[in-house]
Amino acid sequence: FVVAIIALSLLMQRMVRTPMAQALGFANAVADGDLNNEIKPQSNDEMGQLITALQTMQSNLKASIEKDREIAAESLRIKLALDSSSNATTVSDAHNRLIYMNPAARALFEDMEPAWQATAPEFVVDRLIGRPLSDLMPPGELREAYRQQLSHAVELEGEIAGRSLHLQTGPVHDASGEYQGRVTQWEDLTDALAQQAREHERLVEERRVAAENQ
Numbered sequence: 001f002v003v004a005i006i007a008l009s010l011l012m013q014r015m016v017r018t019p020m021a022q023a024l025g026f027a028n029a030v031a032d033g034d035l036n037n038e039i040k041p042q043s044n045d046e047m048g049q050l051i052t053a054l055q056t057m058q059s060n061l062k063a064s065i066e067k068d069r070e071i072a073a074e075s076l077r078i079k080l081a082l083d084s085s086s087n088a089t090t091v092s093d094a095h096n097r098l099i100y101m102n103p104a105a106r107a108l109f110e111d112m113e114p115a116w117q118a119t120a121p122e123f124v125v126d127r128l129i130g131r132p133l134s135d136l137m138p139p140g141e142l143r144e145a146y147r148q149q150l151s152h153a154v155e156l157e158g159e160i161a162g163r164s165l166h167l168q169t170g171p172v173h174d175a176s177g178e179y180q181g182r183v184t185q186w187e188d189l190t191d192a193l194a195q196q197a198r199e200h201e202r203l204v205e206e207r208r209v210a211a212e213n214q
Contacts, residue, residue: 022039022051026039026051026054026058027054030054030057030058030061035058035061035062035065037058039051039054039055079100082100082102083102083103085102085104086104087102087104087185087186087187088101088102088104088105088107088108088185088186088187088188089101089102089104089105089183089184089185089186090102090105090133090183090184090186091172091181091182091183091184092132092133092181092182092184093180093181094149094179094180094181095132096132096133096134096146096147096181096182097130097131097132098128098129098130098131098132098133099129099130099181100129101128101129105186106125108186108188109125109128110125112160112161112163113125115161115162115163116136116160116161118161119138119161120136120137120138122136123136132147133146134146134147137158137160138159138160140158141158142156142157142158142159142160142165142167143158146167146169149171149179150169150170150171150179150182151171152170152171153168153169153170153171154168154169154170155167155168155169156169157189162190163188163190164188164189164190164193165186165187165188165189166186166187166189167184167185167186167187168184168185168187169182169183169184169185170182170183170184
């Protein structure tokens with residue numbers, strides 16, 4: 001009888017304790033960030049099902065982490081491209097709050113800051129992140145148009161802080177088609193328009209002089 005008890009104890013240890021120890025070791029390894037564990041269920045009972053579930057969890061977690069890494073790498077490539085762009089570019093979220101501006105946009109806004117503060121004293125470049133830019137624009141068509149959620153890319157023009165601006169802005173959607181915000185390129189046309197005006201005046205004057213000399 002004693003021998004039978006000992007044999008049964010050893011059998012129970014083999015059937016329960018050993019798989020349980022393996023499962024706990026597997027779970028602890030996953031918790032520590034090790035996702036390359038190998039463990040095979042030895043039976044189809046509840047313990048075997050637990051080990052299979054742990055395998056599935058590890059596989060799904062590994063795939064999720066890999067996908068997140070790919071997304072992060074792609075986001076970094078986009079950010080580096082935007083950072084090096086000479087075009088002033090901003091990115092706003094679905095609530096129109098500014099979440100990114102590249103160095104060119106920062107330089108443009110810093111140049112405009114003193115004049116912009118005349119109509120919006122709270123316009124401070126270092127505090128723009130997290131705020132809707134439309135709230136800082138002067139009342140008018142540009143402000144109302146920039147506030148709208150976009151369904152397609154649009155071009156906007158208007159005057160802010162004495163600058164003639166041309167904005168190219170387009171929507172950003174996620175994989176499921178949900179609106180996530182917008183990307184906007186800001187172009188200051190002030191100098192170009194002034195040059196065009198001077199050129200027009202010069203041509204008008206030349207025609208006037210030519211007409212007088214005929």
